[in-house]
Amino acid sequence: MSAPLTARRWTWVMAIYAALFLAAFLVCPFVGREPVEASAQIKRLLAGHPDFGSILLQLRVPRVLLALLAGGTLALVGACFQVILRNPLADPFTLGITGGSAVGAVLALSVPGLAISFGPFSSLQLCSFVGAAISLGLVYVVARRPHGMSMNTLLLAGVTISILSAGLIMLIRYVADPYNLISMDRWLMGGLDIVGYREMGPVLPLLLPGLALLFMQAGPLNHLSLGEEMAAGHGVQVAQVQRLTFVGSGLTIAAVVSLAGPIGFVGLIIPHAVRRLSGYDQRIVLPASFLLGGAFLALCDTVGRTLFSKQEIPVGVITAIVGGVLFIKILLGRRR
Amino acid sequence: MNATPGLLSVQGVGYRYEASEWELAGLSFEARAGEILAIIGPNGSGKSTLLRIAAGILPPRQGKVRLEGRDMESLPRREVARTLGYLPQQVQSAFDYSVEEAVSMGRFPHLAGLGFLRPEDARIVESAMRRTETLEYRARSLSRLSGGERQRVFLASVLAQEPRVLLLDEPTSALDIHHQARFFRLLRELGGTGIAVAVVTHDLNIASLYCDRLLLLSRGGAVREGNAEEVLRQETLAEVYGESVHVDRDSRTGRPIVLPGLPGGTP
Ligand SMILES: Nc1ncnc2c1ncn2[C@@H]1O[C@H](COP(=O)(O)OP(=O)(O)OP(=O)(O)O)[C@@H](O)[C@H]1O
Ligand SMILES: [Mg+2]
Numbered sequence: 001m002s003a004p005l006t007a008r009r010w011t012w013v014m015a016i017y018a019a020l021f022l023a024a025f026l027v028c029p030f031v032g033r034e035p036v037e038a039s040a041q042i043k044r045l046l047a048g049h050p051d052f053g054s055i056l057l058q059l060r061v062p063r064v065l066l067a068l069l070a071g072g073t074l075a076l077v078g079a080c081f082q083v084i085l086r087n088p089l090a091d092p093f094t095l096g097i098t099g100g101s102a103v104g105a106v107l108a109l110s111v112p113g114l115a116i117s118f119g120p121f122s123s124l125q126l127c128s129f130v131g132a133a134i135s136l137g138l139v140y141v142v143a144r145r146p147h148g149m150s151m152n153t154l155l156l157a158g159v160t161i162s163i164l165s166a167g168l169i170m171l172i173r174y175v176a177d178p179y180n181l182i183s184m185d186r187w188l189m190g191g192l193d194i195v196g197y198r199e200m201g202p203v204l205p206l207l208l209p210g211l212a213l214l215f216m217q218a219g220p221l222n223h224l225s226l227g228e229e230m231a232a233g234h235g236v237q238v239a240q241v242q243r244l245t246f247v248g249s250g251l252t253i254a255a256v257v258s259l260a261g262p263i264g265f266v267g268l269i270i271p272h273a274v275r276r277l278s279g280y281d282q283r284i285v286l287p288a289s290f291l292l293g294g295a296f297l298a299l300c301d302t303v304g305r306t307l308f309s310k311q312e313i314p315v316g317v318i319t320a321i322v323g324g325v326l327f328i329k330i331l332l333g334r335r336r
Numbered sequence: 337m338n339a340t341p342g343l344l345s346v347q348g349v350g351y352r353y354e355a356s357e358w359e360l361a362g363l364s365f366e367a368r369a370g371e372i373l374a375i376i377g378p379n380g381s382g383k384s385t386l387l388r389i390a391a392g393i394l395p396p397r398q399g400k401v402r403l404e405g406r407d408m409e410s411l412p413r414r415e416v417a418r419t420l421g422y423l424p425q426q427v428q429s430a431f432d433y434s435v436e437e438a439v440s441m442g443r444f445p446h447l448a449g450l451g452f453l454r455p456e457d458a459r460i461v462e463s464a465m466r467r468t469e470t471l472e473y474r475a476r477s478l479s480r481l482s483g484g485e486r487q488r489v490f491l492a493s494v495l496a497q498e499p500r501v502l503l504l505d506e507p508t509s510a511l512d513i514h515h516q517a518r519f520f521r522l523l524r525e526l527g528g529t530g531i532a533v534a535v536v537t538h539d540l541n542i543a544s545l546y547c548d549r550l551l552l553l554s555r556g557g558a559v560r561e562g563n564a565e566e567v568l569r570q571e572t573l574a575e576v577y578g579e580s581v582h583v584d585r586d587s588r589t590g591r592p593i594v595l596p597g598l599p600g601g602t603p
Contacts, residue, residue, distance in 0.1 A: 002434035002475040004461070007452045086430040147395060219451045223441055225431045226490075229424035232393045233494065235417025235445030280431035283450055 005281045013278055017291035024295035025068060028302045029060035062197050067301045067315070068294035069200075070192065070260045071270075073211065075293025077249045078267025079274070079285050080214055083221045084245050085155050092253050092267040095158035095246075096135045099165025101257045104131025105187050106169050110176040121202055124187070125258045132254035135161045140246065148239030149246065151228075190263035190316025192301050203255040210251035214286065217245050221282040263316045265323030266293050272330055342366030342402075343532040344420065344501045346390050349399030353385075360385050360556040362399065367501055367532035372523055374543035375536045376567075377553030378577050383536045384425050384505050386553070390534065391422035391503050403501070417445035421499030425506050425536075427490045429478050435489050436474040439465055442496030464495040467522055469515065484510040491519070502526065504535045508542070520546040540594040544568055545586065552576060568592040 074092050081090040092098070108127035121129075139161055143154040169188075173181060194200065220241040223231035228238045270293040271285060278284050297315065300322060304313040344367040351360040360382045367373055367390075375383050388394040390401060392408040401408040403419060421442075429438065442464065443457045453461065465471040468488040478486055487510045494502070502523070508516040520542055523533050527548075537543055543550055544564040552559045552567050554576045560567050570583045573594060580597040 002436060002477070004437050004440040004453050004458075007450075010450070010452070083430065088430075219444070222433075223444060225433075226427055226429050226438070226441070227424065229388070229393060229422075230427045230490065230493075232413065233391065233417065233422035233424065234441055234497070235414040237413045275431070280433050281437065 005283060010283065013284055014287060014291075017288045020295045021068065021072075021291040024298040025064060028064045028067070028298045029056055031302050032060060032305055058196050062194060062200060063192050063301065064298050066192050066194055066200055066259065067298040069207065070256045070263065070294075071266050071297025071300075072290035072294035073207065073252045073256045074263060074267040074297070075270035075274075075289040076211065076214055076286055077253050078293075079271035079282070079289040080217065080221065080245050080249055081267075082271055083225050083282060084242055085151055086225070086227075087155065088272070089268070090155070091264075092249065093162065093262060093264070095139055095154065095249070096161025096165065097132050097250060097253045098257055098262040099162040100135025100138075101128040101132035101254060102188060102262060103165045103168045103172070104128040104134075105258075105261070106172050106176075106184050107131075109183050109187065110172055110180050122199070125199065125203075128258040129254055132250070132257060135165065136250040136254070149242050151242070154246075186314065187261045189314040190261035190319075191314040192260050192297075193312070194259065199259060203259060206251050206255045210248045210255070211290070213244055213248035214252065215290075217241055217248070218283045218286040221245070221286070225280075225282070261316065263297065263319055265319045265327070266297055269323045269327045269330070270296060272327070276330060276333075342368050343404055344390060344503075344534070345402045346386070347400045347402065349386070349389050349396035349401065351385055351389060351394060351397055358382075358556060360389075363553075363556075363558055364399075365390075365534070365551055365558075365561070367503075367534045369500075369530045369532050370527050371532060371549065372520075372527055372547045373532075373534040374547035374550045375534060375553065376538070376540060376543055376550055377559075381553040381576075382556040383553055385556075387422070387503050387505050387534070387536055391420060392416050393422065414445045417497055417499075419499060420501045420503065421494040421497045423491055423494045423502075423504045423507050425509075427486075432477045432479045434475055434477050435470055435481070436461065436465070438478060438489050439470070439474075439492045439496055442493035445497060460498060461492075461496050464492040467495060468492040469518070484512060484515060487511065488515065488519075500531055502531060502533045502535075504533070506536050506538065508537065508539070516542060540568060540573075541586075544591045544593065545589065564591050568594055 077092040078090065081092065081094055082088055085094065104127035105124055108124045139154060139157045142157040143149045173184060176184070220231070220236045223234045223236045224238065224241060232238045271289045274285050274288045274292055278288055297319065300318040301315040304315045304318045307313055346363065346365050348362045348364050349360070350362055352358070363386055365373065375386065377383055385394065389396045392401060392411070395409060403411065403416060408416065440453055440457070440461045443453060443461065444451060447457065462471065465474060468491050470485065470488050470492050473481060473485060478489065481489065487507065491507055508519050511519060523535065524546060527533060535547070547564070549562065550564060550567040551561045552572070559576055560572060568583060570581060573581045573583070582595045582597065584593045584595060585591065586593050
């Protein structure tokens, strides 16, 4: 870890994280309250059984896919924010994106008139997306400078927007029909219970380019951890890297949150874990955070689905508890 | 030597920070191949601001910066960094990179794609570490170095850029007398290979002994530019620094040496 990164080491490390990601994708769909044995499934498939894979393909696989994408995105964006804000406690929600998104979602759930849908998007998804966009725009306008953005102001604006959103949500809940409170709470816990691929498809055109944009910043972000001046001295276009990271994070987080709600802790702890395991080079930290974050969320959701036989636990609850315990372990380990 | 055109030419630049009264007014200087220019002046006189503008990091409100005859603002940052190395006054790493990792970051402007080092880059990185005497800590992490050792690491990362123009903001502020002297000798060596150097320093004696020209700033303006003899004058310094100083001579070189006033105040 002390020698500069080589192509060889990069490939090795990526292969290991990718293997974890792939393992989660291959194993998690077969775990659940309804037994779906792999061998039985294959037999059914070969026999041309009409019932083949309805649970597996229509419920489990899309859900695991969403977990992999959402967990990966949250962890990747957390890793990026921790660098550009130079704050190890930053997470994808630091910039208030989730706050705005949650206001949108809660509004959609409480105002019946908002039950509009647009193309493949549900009104819930649409409103949370618009909420995210508004809060991002606000934060951007506040933090914008003649040349680039002020990262300190970005952080402060993000925290302010989060508090403001929390206030708005309380207000909406206060006046809302109590019947709707349950679904609001449910959304705010974050969950991955989608059915089929219909909801996931439309966000991919936002998610995938956003992810690509973020991965491309990995090299420059190494330099930004030495500060903006040193980065510029080394030849990094600082303002552009900050802007692209902001845009990429905004797109991907808005997309993920509109589908899965605010799932906490993944974006905070996974980058920390990766840096402990594999060093600080962002060319490793970014993609590895994505892969490990995806695997971690898929695993947490599998636990949430199967822990109790009567009821599912929202994955946001699991990540907060498991993540919190793991994080304390990491912090304790650091004292050595 | 004065006939050599400036590799870097700063022409009448001005700057004002947002919501600030302080102003840098119409400053010019040239960094010439083979020459070391010392930029001196009291705290807050604008040395770092001037260097940031010269490095193309802060766009000037007036004036122009030309790097090898080309307008700085029209050049891509990466291309600038292949020619010009800039060491900020303070570098703090948010993450605990190893020394070798930090130094190899200087190769960034020369590398494409994911930026893995080629064998020749690794050699350049190693030579930058050797010249700054950081090779022995190559595997250590930044947090386990002393302040001066860390300063030498970031200096090495700038040297690894292999720049033809070096702009250094107080590069030796945390260095002991050996590393300070060694570092300025290294600058002279680099000068010998045709590199232009501008270095901000508070050490007037080092500036006198090792630098070819001095630029004295005060309150955002140039007070005087010239060789040590011309700039390091008792009255000028006393006025600019607001502190009585005693200018003597180095018995070996005859260059001016600046000493502070005596503890009891000068008679
Ligand atoms: N980001 C900033 N915003 C507003 N004012 C600033 C900023 N940076 C510096 N200044 C002001 O500009 C003036 C010049 O600062 P500069 O950093 O160039 O001084 P300096 O000569 O390098 O001083 P020192 O010897 O202490 O490093 C100072 O009065 C300082 O307060
Ligand atoms: Mg300064």
